[in-house]
Amino acid sequence: MKSVKQEGKVVKGSSQEIADMLADEKKKLMEPGAHNIIIYNDLKAFREIYSQYSRALLTENEIVVIASQYDTTSDVRNTLRLAGVDIEKYLNQGTLFIIDAQHGYQQDADNSGIWKLCQSLISRAGKEDRRGVTFIGDLGSFFNFEKIEELMQYELSLPQKYEDTLKGICCYHSEDFENLSETQQQTLFDHHFKSIWVK
Amino acid sequence: MSKNPAGNNTDKQLAKLLVVDDDSDIVQVLKRGLLKNGFTVNAFSKPQEALQSFKSNAESYCLVLSDIRMPGLSGMQLARKVKEINPNVKVVLMTAFEIRDDEFSKVFPSTSVDGFVQKPIGIKDLTDKILSLIRDSKRRTNED
Numbered sequence: 541m542k543s544v545k546q547e548g549k550v551v552k553g554s555s556q557e558i559a560d561m562l563a564d565e566k567k568k569l570m571e572p573g574a575h576n577i578i579i580y581n582d583l584k585a586f587r588e589i590y591s592q593y594s595r596a597l598l599t600e601n602e603i604v605v606i607a608s609q610y611d612t613t614s615d616v617r618n619t620l621r622l623a624g625v626d627i628e629k630y631l632n633q634g635t636l637f638i639i640d641a642q643h644g645y646q647q648d649a650d651n652s653g654i655w656k657l658c659q660s661l662i663s664r665a666g667k668e669d670r671r672g673v674t675f676i677g678d679l680g681s682f683f684n685f686e687k688i689e690e691l692m693q694y695e696l697s698l699p700q701k702y703e704d705t706l707k708g709i710c711c712y713h714s715e716d717f718e719n720l721s722e723t724q725q726q727t728l729f730d731h732h733f734k735s736i737w738v739k
Numbered sequence: 740m741s742k743n744p745a746g747n748n749t750d751k752q753l754a755k756l757l758v759v760d761d762d763s764d765i766v767q768v769l770k771r772g773l774l775k776n777g778f779t780v781n782a783f784s785k786p787q788e789a790l791q792s793f794k795s796n797a798e799s800y801c802l803v804l805s806d807i808r809m810p811g812l813s814g815m816q817l818a819r820k821v822k823e824i825n826p827n828v829k830v831v832l833m834t835a836f837e838i839r840d841d842e843f844s845k846v847f848p849s850t851s852v853d854g855f856v857q858k859p860i861g862i863k864d865l866t867d868k869i870l871s872l873i874r875d876s877k878r879r880t881n882e883d
Contacts, residue, residue, distance in 0.1 A: 583762075610761070610810060612836055615835075640837075642808070642836070680808070680810060683811075683813070684807075684813040684815070685846045686816070687846075713810035713811070714810075715810040716810045716811060718811070719811065
């Protein structure tokens with residue numbers, strides 16, 4: 541962990557280091573209610589992070605939602621299997637949701653589809669005595685469709701800190717994120733609880 | 740090169756393709772397969788570099804084959820940019836996801852794409868599709 545740098549809200553590390561930190565509750569990187577942002581530099585790093593973090597969460601009775609933009613849902617399933625996740629078990633018991641981020645974010649005019657899903661799952665988590673809900677979502681579709689203003693409106697409409705049963709990570713490929721102006725980038729950093737950079 | 744029942748070797752030899760996919764493994768497989776089938780191919784895993792190559796040699800490319808979902812510059816954005824530079828170039832977009840035509844027409848209404856391909860696709864089927872578009876383009880040029 542020596543190469544991991546944490547200065548205030550900013551955390552930088554390799555994909556393995558970040559994955560380990562996310563899964564380690566003592567590190568408080570993903571404390572209850574956290575609404576964080578991750579900037580990843582390649583898909584392999586992103587896969588390592590979401591697969592290892594999800595594996596840890598699912599074994600802790602958490603509901604996990606993965607919304608991937610550049611991997612198909614089949615790819616995500618395979619990645620999770622390779623990480624040792626019994627995906628059939630969690631899919632069947634309804635604690636794992638794998639969705640196409642583009643469809644999730646862009647099917648509604650106000651981009652609220654995924655948010656509504658998370659809200660309904662929070663309610664379910666309470667009824668089923670689950671620990672909570674963690675959402676890992678890639679915002680790349682906003683760039684694919686050139687909806688930058690909508691992206692900013694959507695992100696800023698979400699609270700900086702959620703209620704305690706929800707944790708969320710807004711994920712950006714660095715090549716998408718770099719298409720934002722410096723002001724927009726800083727606005728997003730300021731708005732999220734912690735900013736995580738994958739080296 | 741063995742005779743290809745799919746068609747005329749001259750068409751392929753004259754056909755320069757630009758292939759783009761952010762997955763470098765897929766790019767290499769496509770490049771190898773299309774080269775083996777007689778095409779001239781430039782392949783990139785970074786769409787911005789592909790666009791630069793196109794800008795430098797716009798008239799020499801007859802077809803662009805690109806993945807749709809790529810970080811930094813999507814296939815649809817690339818299609819729009821190459822068509823602005825050379826309206827005669829054919830563009831075929833590939834995706835492993837479900838193809839929803841209405842998604843693109845709403846956001847990119849003025850960008851025409853000449854074909855969509857669902858991944859995975861065999862090289863033979865891809866070659867046939869590319870050749871049919873090249874021949875169609877040649878036929879229209881001869882008619883004009």
